Amino acid sequence: MRPRLVLFGDSITELSFADGGWGAALADHFSRKADVVLRGFSGYNTRWALRVLGRAMESAAVGADPAAVTVFFGANDASLPDRKQVHQHVPLEEYQSNLRDICAYFKEQWPSTKIILITPPPIYELARIRDMYGEDDPSKLPERTNEAAGTYAQACLTVAKELNHPVIDIWTKMQQFPDWQTSALCDGLHFTQFGNKILFDCMLETLESIDFSQGSLQPDLPLFHDIDPKDPLKAFEI
Numbered sequence: 001m002r003p004r005l006v007l008f009g010d011s012i013t014e015l016s017f018a019d020g021g022w023g024a025a026l027a028d029h030f031s032r033k034a035d036v037v038l039r040g041f042s043g044y045n046t047r048w049a050l051r052v053l054g055r056a057m058e059s060a061a062v063g064a065d066p067a068a069v070t071v072f073f074g075a076n077d078a079s080l081p082d083r084k085q086v087h088q089h090v091p092l093e094e095y096q097s098n099l100r101d102i103c104a105y106f107k108e109q110w111p112s113t114k115i116i117l118i119t120p121p122p123i124y125e126l127a128r129i130r131d132m133y134g135e136d137d138p139s140k141l142p143e144r145t146n147e148a149a150g151t152y153a154q155a156c157l158t159v160a161k162e163l164n165h166p167v168i169d170i171w172t173k174m175q176q177f178p179d180w181q182t183s184a185l186c187d188g189l190h191f192t193q194f195g196n197k198i199l200f201d202c203m204l205e206t207l208e209s210i211d212f213s214q215g216s217l218q219p220d221l222p223l224f225h226d227i228d229p230k231d232p233l234k235a236f237e238i
């Protein structure tokens with residue numbers, strides 16, 4: 001069986017298989033060598049993710065343990081408790097506890113699988129107001145703030161360090177780019193193609209650190225240029 005990479009997260013994971021998405025880019029990058037399995041759930045926070053975790057992973061759990069699984073939640077947990085998306089909010093301590101429980105589930109179910117945590121991304125608040133209300137109304141308040149997202153990102157980093165799991169700090173990384181608010185984010189939260197490229201590059205670097213790379217993987221069946229034109233079937237002998 002080909003090694004598998006499971007992507008578990010919220011809408012930023014669900015949308016990762018859209019045109020230019022970081023998940024689709026991973027599937028293309030590892031084509032013929034590994035399968036990328038999508039488990040993205042738009043709008044979900046860690047509380048809801050923990051509730052459905054067993055069902056969400058039923059078909060992903062067939063066969064050998066996946067090589068790696070990403071856990072990419074926090075953008076919805078960090079919704080503010082006194083704003084429009086209050087039903088998505090998860091208190092900070094519970095968010096950390098839920099991350100620990102999600103990681104513990106994967107460790108129990110898939111002992112050899114590497115768990116990669118990804119922090120919530122930064123937030124561009126003006127674009128969130130426009131997305132929520134359809135206008136640039138200074139009297140309106142965004143349902144998320146970059147400050148809150150940063151607090152949850154730091155909490156994610158703390159859990160990753162505590163559990164000794166690899167982590168991608170996309171909150172910090174993305175803000176290192178000029179005009180990240182509009183170059184990397186399309187609505188103040190979700191990624192543009194450039195934002196997807198930032199995470200894709202971070203993913204390749206992190207995967208390489210756990211020995212999951214193009215160079216370390218072999219195709220499971222003969223490549224076309226390895227098939228002898230004079231005796232093609234010989235390449236398929238076991």
